[in-house]
Amino acid sequence: MNIFVTGATGGLGTALLPALAAAGHTVTALARNPRALPELPGLTGLPGDLLDPDCYAASLTGHDAVLHLAALTHARNAALYHRANVATTADLLAACRSHCPDARFLLVSTRAVGATCGAYGQSKAEAETLVRQAGLPWVIVRPAEVYGVGRGEAIAALARTCAKGGLLPLPGRGRHILAPVHIDDLLPAIVTALTAPAALGHTYTLAGPDPVSFTDLADAIASHHGKRLFKIPIPLPLLSLAAFLAGRLLRRPPLVGDQIARLTCPKATDSSAARADLGFAPRRLDISAMFPGC
Template sequence: MNIFITGGTGGIGACLTNRFLGMGFRVVALTRTTLTSNRPGLTYLHGDILQPESYAHAICESDAICHLAALTHSNDSRAYHRINVEGTRRLVDEATSQGFTGRFLHVSTRALGIACGAYGDSKAQAEELVQHSDLRWTILRPAEIFGASGKEAMTSLAALAKKSVVIPLPGSGNHLLAPVHVDDVVDAFTNALTTGNGIGQIYTLAGPQESTYREIAGDIARHHGRRPIFVPTPLALLRLAALAFRMLGFKRPPLVCDQIPRLCCRKCSDIRSAQRDLKFNPRTLQHCLDEGLI
């Protein structure tokens, strides 16, 4: 199988690419920088999601498209729209104009909609473009992923809980999360691609249980022999900090404004359809701790 993947060099994308290569698939990964691959079956294609001419030939040679590329942290709502919405529009339009008949996997988020901030709004708009297309699409909405790279919020929280007794909490720390290991998510991605299931369907890929931020941090800390001291940080203070980073023009701020609504908004955690159709069988947080994955 020939697969064209956007966002293939990101944390989740790299894990997915490794899985595809292990299955003997050939992968063309779109990148914004010039990279050289020494791995059999993997080709890096220097291009831009906003410039279909840079990747049009890869689409026509592919059996499947996996669209993971997205802007996730920005203080510029226009940038979210440009990359997440317009980028998806141009990819979908190019695939449609070529008469692409393979599978189209669109990776979204369960933090979806305007209530979840500018990022969530842009991902909702991108989903609509995919749903209204004539492609053989499947939309996947992962929850809080850990294990892909050191950049995910859950991985950062785990690292903090393992090494520090003092753990800051956003607000009261009672916001619900459903952490899920990247390997379990990649299993679902692969099953969505290689089976006839899921065409025209949307799936939530969350962990098997929801817990609060405080509970998750505490469980990780105690597993590693620490008795955590929690320090609640008012959300208003976090908003002011994010605003200050924006006003000071930080290129890579440690906190952006829409992370607060993204944390606080209500999210779906119903994984029954993914379990049924994609054989999604996520491990619990405790299971991952026992396996040494956290």
């Protein structure tokens, strides 16, 4: 297959490109800096930006699938999320209708989807709606928290902190549920979703089989390293206020307001449909596989 990929230089994209090459696909990867792409057989970098559809639209011709990974995940306000996650998806879909109307459109979304999950979650819900209503062959996947990538994912940050032991601030009481999924189990499911006939017109949750609370996961990581944590619950309203002030005062705030809603909102964990249609077979939670070397 000829596959057009957005977001190829992100953490998930960087991991997916070798998997696509190994499956025998040829890939055109849209990137602001194609030199950041790895050298792989069948991979061509296309310089451009999703914000400028004129730079990529004609290049969609001849592709059998479009894999839309690109997304803004941390922003100060809802308008930025809308521009990066909704408007660009609308532009990409319009370009597909004009240049590759039979191509399968695979959107990589998130389990943290919907207004209860903050401005980011709302933007992803709107992007999903656009995909379903575009009149194109489509599939949507919603990965859980990914580990094993080692490129800045939230689980890696938690692992680095907990591996040292000591003080750990908890968002609220830390009872919100995570469903970590290993990158090596996630990739085959996404690659399969590009071609599986049963996947067309479906939305899949890709979650690990061992849902765990934030606080219990933190304890497990610390214990794996022979460390002990002293957890300090931080009330969610206080965290929200801190995020608001940081967004106003700092150029690069360490926390943006919608991250709190995204972390604490209820999320689906049932991956049975993905197991049946995509062969998704996530491993049991493996602390030793968490970055860095946990």
